[in-house]
Amino acid sequence: MSRATPPLPLRRAGRTGLQLPAITLGLWQNFGEATPFTDQRALVLAAVDAGVVHLDLANNYGPPPGAAEESVGRLLASDLRPYRDQLLLATKAGYRQWPGPYGEFGSRKYLLASLDQSLRRLGTDYVDVFYSHRYDPDTPLEETLGALKTAVDSGKALYAGISSYSAERTAQALAVADRIGLTLSLHQPSYSMLNRWIERPGEDGRSLLDVVGEAGMGVVAFSPLAQGMLSTKYLHGVPEDSRAATGSSLQADYLSEENLAHVRALNEVAGDLGVSLPQLAIAWVLRDQRISSVTLGARTPAQLAENLASTQLSALSEGDLARIEEHAVDAGINLWGARSSEL
Template sequence: MTSLYQAADSRYDTMPMRRSGRSGLDLPLISLGLWQNFGDSTPAQTQREIVLGAFDRGITQFDLANNYGPPRGRAEEVFGRLLATDLAPYRDELVVTTKAGYRMWPGPYGEGGSRKYLLSSLDASLRRMGVDAVDIFYSHRFDPTTPLHETMGALKTAVDSGRAHYAGISSYSATRTREAVAAAAEVGLDLVVHQPSYSLINRWIEDPDDSGESLLDVLGEVGMGAVVFSPLAQGMLTDRYLSGVPEESRAAKDGPLRTSFLTEENLRRIRALTDLADDRGQTLAQMAVAWVLRDPRITTALVGASSVAQLDDTLGALAHLEFGADELAAIDRHAQEGGVNIWADRSSDL
């Protein structure tokens, strides 16, 4: 099929790239995640506009997982249709990623870190997207019931068979990450990237776990990149909730962003951070993205978008990425844990 879409000639003019750890993989400083807005609840034309608009602006990494939708699998189907049409001439410019770990189908092999589940899920993801390979395949969460050697062995099979070009892990704690790196080395696999949650009010990757190391310390030492998700705390680090909960917002829909997160203490901190962003000439969303990128161990900030206009606001972060020591100190006074890490008890705390 001939594509009617012509990518912008300027797409590489303004988006900086950063190398993922000690690999050969360069990623845009801001990447697009298809978690929240690429299911049946969003019109197909809106989805197309967001993805193509992102690519026109230099975003080359598109992050998916088997369970993204709703329903599960729909985001991969949506993106697969775009790969087959508008994006067909540009596939080699894209970094397409997917993950497996959370519940996808009934029975004992419908979630976790087993070889059976991971490889079956990857094959299903490839069918949904209509591709022979993804660029990164992740273990979406640590599975305490499956030996890490089995999980890492499955990722190695994915790479060795040509179904994935790179392998990564997501939401593993510092201790589990070091264990995964060791297990991967024993089976001959290089883990090139980790995908943790991270934001101004969710700073767990900076804090040492029981091993005495932080996740960022481990990633820096072993040479893995970090693709951080939810840098806007699912929309909390914007001005959207400062005057209540909008009817069509994520919090109103009782999704992953829970109204219980919108405590007066969190809102007080967000208002203070908004004032600091104003002083920098940025929106809070722009400052929040710039702030997670201040650390060179962070490869890219993974953001969502419900419209091209919202994406453009977020991309405004690139215009002012630098922070002075006084600015960072002022931010630290308000950038405190907000109890919003909904993945902790299933992954990062294990």
């Protein structure tokens, strides 16, 4: 692995021994069968070469489900084979991966079967992090977290984490984990200038950031560009090949005139600072030291390189943050809320 750009900053993941690159490569988008493997390979190798050694997966990433893990498995068997111990591989289970009653949610049967399938697709004996992808109100936390403990105790995962759990559910999970002897090391929530739910206080007055900070968990924030709303592609309409136009993860009704007015204002702030809107959005999420890493998707190595440059920017001043605060408002775009963080 060569290094032609400044080294990517490392940030401690809570009170764990993990140091994560400030940017994580998310393989949720652009790693399905519709994307040529040559393009996937070019992006992953460019990321790793730049120091993005944390690759974020889930059992359902594709499409079809499992395709992203299979692609990474091909790379681990070839280009990345010498670097396995330098890579941090994370995968998750919680959303639907196969038909029937045991193909989703938080049961022990599903989680452990899914992990075994993920390991086969990846062609490796272990993943570095295994997450419960969403809170399951119909399965006791003791069962879900007990499955994570089995994964860690067996050596099939080195660290355990949870994703999209609310502040209240995270506090409950931490209590159960302590009772059964499991360390929850990482939390993966969505977070952006237009999706600030992790800052809102829960019933006990603590936000999710407060809960994980007090517990010493690392935070790997995903969707910092708000499913693309904080890119520049929607400033002048909806492109035909965009997520909003194709009806994928970004719903067209999110692009209300009110929301777009905030996006345009934030773009003006970015321009005044001499950076792109995506760079500003990433730097804003990283302003909080409780954020260990930001998970980014990308279509091309060039797009990834632009976003990586955000880690080299000067810290945002109080004046900059005050201008941003006027337009960094919740836009009702938390895709995952009704399925986990609001339960």
